[in-house]
Amino acid sequence: MLRAALRPLRSTALAVIVVGLLGGAVLITAACGSEEPAPTATKAPAVAPTTAPAATATAVPATKAPAATATAVPATKAPAATATAVPATKAPVATAAPDPAAPKYPPAGGQYGGTLNMAYFRAPTPPDGYQSEGGFEGFFLWINNEALLGRGPGTSVSLAESLATRWEVLDEGLRVRLTIRKGVQFQGGLGLMTPQDVAWSFNRWLEPGAAGCPGCASAMRSVKKIEVAGNDFVDLALDRIDASIIVKLTERNAVIHSQKHWTAIGGADAHKSKPIGTGPYKLTEWQPGTVIKYERHNEWWQGKPLADFVNVLTISETRTRLAALQTGQANVAFLQSEMIPAARKDSNIDVWAGDFGREGWNWNPRIAPLNDIRVRRALVKAIDRDALNTSVYLDTMYMSKTTCGLPYPPQASDCKDLWQTEWFRYDVAGAKKLIEEYAKEKGLTLPLTFKGAVERRPDRQQLNEFLQGAWREIGVTYTFETTANVAASSALAEPCTDVAHVSTGSPLTELRLLEGTFSLLKSVEMQNCDKLGKKLNPEDQKVQDEIEALLLEASLTLDDTKRDNLYKRVDYLATKYVFETFPLMNRQNFFGCNNTITGGCGNEKKGIDINRGEGFFRQQDFWAKKK
Amino acid sequence: MKRYLLRRLIGLLPTLLLISIAVFSITRVLPGDPAAMLAASDEGVIDPQLRAFITEKYGLDDPLVTQYWRWMWGVVRGEWGDSFFSGVGVFEQIRTRAGFTLQLAILSWLTALLIGIPLGVASALRRNSIGDMAATSFAVAGIALPNFWLGMLMIILFAVMLGWLPTGGYTPISESPVLWAKGMVMPTIALGTALSAGIMRLTRSALLEVLMQDYVRTARAKGLGEPRVIWLHALRNALLPVVTLSTLQLGGLIGGTVVTETVFFLPGVGRFVVDAVIQKDYLIVQMGLMFLTLGVVIANLVADVAYTVLDPRIRYE
Numbered sequence: 001m002l003r004a005a006l007r008p009l010r011s012t013a014l015a016v017i018v019v020g021l022l023g024g025a026v027l028i029t030a031a032c033g034s035e036e037p038a039p040t041a042t043k044a045p046a047v048a049p050t051t052a053p054a055a056t057a058t059a060v061p062a063t064k065a066p067a068a069t070a071t072a073v074p075a076t077k078a079p080a081a082t083a084t085a086v087p088a089t090k091a092p093v094a095t096a097a098p099d100p101a102a103p104k105y106p107p108a109g110g111q112y113g114g115t116l117n118m119a120y121f122r123a124p125t126p127p128d129g130y131q132s133e134g135g136f137e138g139f140f141l142w143i144n145n146e147a148l149l150g151r152g153p154g155t156s157v158s159l160a161e162s163l164a165t166r167w168e169v170l171d172e173g174l175r176v177r178l179t180i181r182k183g184v185q186f187q188g189g190l191g192l193m194t195p196q197d198v199a200w201s202f203n204r205w206l207e208p209g210a211a212g213c214p215g216c217a218s219a220m221r222s223v224k225k226i227e228v229a230g231n232d233f234v235d236l237a238l239d240r241i242d243a244s245i246i247v248k249l250t251e252r253n254a255v256i257h258s259q260k261h262w263t264a265i266g267g268a269d270a271h272k273s274k275p276i277g278t279g280p281y282k283l284t285e286w287q288p289g290t291v292i293k294y295e296r297h298n299e300w301w302q303g304k305p306l307a308d309f310v311n312v313l314t315i316s317e318t319r320t321r322l323a324a325l326q327t328g329q330a331n332v333a334f335l336q337s338e339m340i341p342a343a344r345k346d347s348n349i350d351v352w353a354g355d356f357g358r359e360g361w362n363w364n365p366r367i368a369p370l371n372d373i374r375v376r377r378a379l380v381k382a383i384d385r386d387a388l389n390t391s392v393y394l395d396t397m398y399m400s401k402t403t404c405g406l407p408y409p410p411q412a413s414d415c416k417d418l419w420q421t422e423w424f425r426y427d428v429a430g431a432k433k434l435i436e437e438y439a440k441e442k443g444l445t446l447p448l449t450f451k452g453a454v455e456r457r458p459d460r461q462q463l464n465e466f467l468q469g470a471w472r473e474i475g476v477t478y479t480f481e482t483t484a485n486v487a488a489s490s491a492l493a494e495p496c497t498d499v500a501h502v503s504t505g506s507p508l509t510e511l512r513l514l515e516g517t518f519s520l521l522k523s524v525e526m527q528n529c530d531k532l533g534k535k536l537n538p539e540d541q542k543v544q545d546e547i548e549a550l551l552l553e554a555s556l557t558l559d560d561t562k563r564d565n566l567y568k569r570v571d572y573l574a575t576k577y578v579f580e581t582f583p584l585m586n587r588q589n590f591f592g593c594n595n596t597i598t599g600g601c602g603n604e605k606k607g608i609d610i611n612r613g614e615g616f617f618r619q620q621d622f623w624a625k626k627k
Numbered sequence: 628m629k630r631y632l633l634r635r636l637i638g639l640l641p642t643l644l645l646i647s648i649a650v651f652s653i654t655r656v657l658p659g660d661p662a663a664m665l666a667a668s669d670e671g672v673i674d675p676q677l678r679a680f681i682t683e684k685y686g687l688d689d690p691l692v693t694q695y696w697r698w699m700w701g702v703v704r705g706e707w708g709d710s711f712f713s714g715v716g717v718f719e720q721i722r723t724r725a726g727f728t729l730q731l732a733i734l735s736w737l738t739a740l741l742i743g744i745p746l747g748v749a750s751a752l753r754r755n756s757i758g759d760m761a762a763t764s765f766a767v768a769g770i771a772l773p774n775f776w777l778g779m780l781m782i783i784l785f786a787v788m789l790g791w792l793p794t795g796g797y798t799p800i801s802e803s804p805v806l807w808a809k810g811m812v813m814p815t816i817a818l819g820t821a822l823s824a825g826i827m828r829l830t831r832s833a834l835l836e837v838l839m840q841d842y843v844r845t846a847r848a849k850g851l852g853e854p855r856v857i858w859l860h861a862l863r864n865a866l867l868p869v870v871t872l873s874t875l876q877l878g879g880l881i882g883g884t885v886v887t888e889t890v891f892f893l894p895g896v897g898r899f900v901v902d903a904v905i906q907k908d909y910l911i912v913q914m915g916l917m918f919l920t921l922g923v924v925i926a927n928l929v930a931d932v933a934y935t936v937l938d939p940r941i942r943y944e
Contacts, residue, residue, distance in 0.1 A: 291894075
């Protein structure tokens with residue numbers, strides 16, 4: 001009886017032990033963080049194609065020019081390159097026109113039917129384009145979502161029409177008028193997209209919490225109001241000139257959804273898993289962390305998409321993902337650097353590289369010893385970037401020796417004098433000398449120490465171990481905490497106490513987005529530093545003032561060339577002074593396509609139209625080959 | 628027996644309460660803030676306004692006791708809430724994955740029994756023979772080989788090289804029984820092999836011990852045939868420790884399939900909870916862990932009941 005009575009207690013004890021073990025496992029998992037991919041990159045050419053044809057352009061004829069007094073720019077073969085190349089004058093100027101020479105959808109040789117399986121590497125964030133997070137989400141984000149403007153052709157730094165066919169800068173830069181494409185149908189029979197839907201979609205950032213869009217409120221802060229201006233137009237009224245507003249129309253804050261649907265299902269939270277957009281495929285099911293399923297949107301404005309269905313499978317185990325690609329269980333897969341050699345050896349797989357991104361770190365120059373330029377320079381000089389590329393990234397990164405970040409002309413900023421001279425050139429002895437000089441001046445004994453944070457992601461952890469070793473050589477002890485992801489790393493740095501280094505990257509390197517890249521300048525972290533009395537040293541303060549003044553000036557400059565030059569100056573200064581965000585190297589994302597079962601692989605391989613600019617590619621340009 | 632079962636089920640309540648406190652506490656001591664996660668941009672820059680909004684919306688700055696009570700009250704009323712991350716109902720998400728995890732756990736467990744018990748018996752009956760040594764080697768290898776590695780080898784062999792099986796993924800049996808079976812083969816073997824090794828070793832040693840008991844000698848002296856002696860008299864008694872081990876293994880399997888689920892990209896609870904831990908999706912982590920630990924508690928109860936079936940001398944009053 002006693003034994004029987006004790007049995008429940010035994011179960012309890014057992015269960016508590018199990019919970020403890022599970023809890024331990026969870027804690028270890030959390031401490032170690034997420035299983036994310038090596039961001040992959042390549043020794044890519046420094047010059048990107050600039051004359052690739054625009055594949056996305058226009059199956060639907062352009063609408064009439066607005067009745068206002070727009071001075072239309074004649075259509076050219078490269079329609080998108082000049083977003084806002086107009087001086088701030090009273091005369092409104094149309095700045096985009098359709099490209100009559102652009103190829104029509106579907107691509108040549110495309111076959112209808114079948115299912116495309118795309119293998120992604122981690123649990124995707126919500127497939128609602130407006131509320132998703134993460135740069136890699138471009139892999140699937142544009143299957144069902146579309147923004148007002150697109151990117152490409154050729155590179156991600158040019159703009160293309162999409163749901164808007166034209167954009168004009170009016171009222172001396174204080175108003176942007178968008179011509180809304182006619183005949184665009186929402187998925188699921190929800191009817192035509194209207195200017196009201198467009199205005200409403202934009203205005204979501206005004207709702208509490210920006211209706212779930214991270215960074216939208218900040219991105220749209222120059223916008224005073226968005227309003228319908230007749231049957232075909234939507235106006236963005238700005239409270240100041242914002243030269244980067246056009247490029248923001250290609251991003252998540254400009255994704256257009258159906259107001260009717262959003263309201264009917266109950267708003268932002270429900271819309272995360274049931275988004276209705278205008279893109280080529282309609283989401284039918286999302287099993288978080290497992291699969292996202294889509295079906296064809298027959299009334300897509302560019303034409304009937306090729307495949308009947310598209311599935312985005314989450315295959316986080318690298319070797320399994322490659323196996324899925326090799327066996328044809330996946331048509332297209334996201335590749336990590338360690339998968340590339342094997343994928344390239346397989347004649348059934350075409351491997352190609354997508355767009356560039358920056359890979360480096362965010363530093364806090366208010367925390368010692370990073371508050372001295374000599375230390376920051378020494379830390380850069382101590383890194384043998386070629387060895388880093390070979391040992392950690394299997395030579396898949398692009399280590400620029402001539403530009404600061406973006407390798408594409410004309411936007412590339414010339415930084416030869418930094419990388420190729422004593423300023424940053426790899427030189428352990430020189431780096432050590434700088435550290436010793438600093439320590440002597442401050443009365444410190446070596447090694448100097450500082451802390452960092454890195455997300456649990458094999459390549460970034462290995463990068464930090466590499467940095468640790470390199471910096472040890474020059475008398476600096478670097479320790480880092482491993483976190484679940486980059487947001488958790490940033491949260492550790494936020495109090496401005498001891499974590500001064502956060503390993504990170506940015507998906508695009510477009511000059512017009514440098515404002516976002518340097519958003520740390522006004523971040524909560526910097527506000528906390530101010531509260532703690534941790535100021536920049538006078539020299540750094542001077543640099544920050546100059547960067548901020550340049551950013552402001554650039555945002556007010558409507559002339560493309562002038563503005564780009566201002567941003568290049570920002571890029572140069574920030575790189576030279578290792579100022580908060582540093583582009584240690586450039587990466588590219590690699591993809592593999594099984595050409596035995598998939599049509600369209602060849603186009604990607606040849607580099608034709610690869611750069612949709614949302615960072616990845618367009619699923620609708622692939623098709624399942626008929627057996 | 629009924630009274631016993633009722634008592635055990637009532638006894639589960641304090642157990643579950645303790646588990647819920649432990650699980651809740653674990654999620655709250657994890658580093659990281661879910662609001663920061665949801666409000667971070669690509670580069671990890673946290674949107675302060677969105678963060679504040681999310682914190683308030685989910686009551687993440689309320690006292691822990693308030694948060695715990697709100698969670699438990701919701702659970703009791705059947706309102707498990709929605710995932711912070713996906714906005715999808717927690718119950719719905721756990722339910723769909725729990726079905727798969729149970730399938731995988733039970734199939735792997737049965738595989739382990741089907742391999743382990745016959746091998747253990749054969750090994751005990753042919754003690755020190757080549758077969759015994761081969762079986763022992765299998766057991767050692769089964770214990771030593773990580774199941775993810777075995778899984779990977781199987782993928783390369785059966786999926787990439789031979790093309791017999793899919794690399795992974797799951798097709799519900801209702802959609803296609805053939806694809807379902809093909810998809811379950813490798814994960815089941817990868818998980819079951821390691822478990823079968825322990826079962827084989829335990830069956831072997833328990834049977835050897837039983838075979839030396841007086842009642843076995845008596846049975847043989849009575850003139851019973853060897854198969855009857857072995858299968859009816861010896862094995863039935865030898866299986867008691869095996870039942871204990873295997874039912875606990877089953878409980879462990881329910882929470883221990885995460886690596887296999889990851890290798891074969893299967894939609895199980897384990898992998899889902901790990902993703903939720905990374906995303907700091909508290910409600911998913913809490914309910915997922917509750918499910919997994921409940922599996923262990925129930926497996927333990929099943930073990931106790933199974934004793935009575937195997938050994939008539941055991942009676943719970």
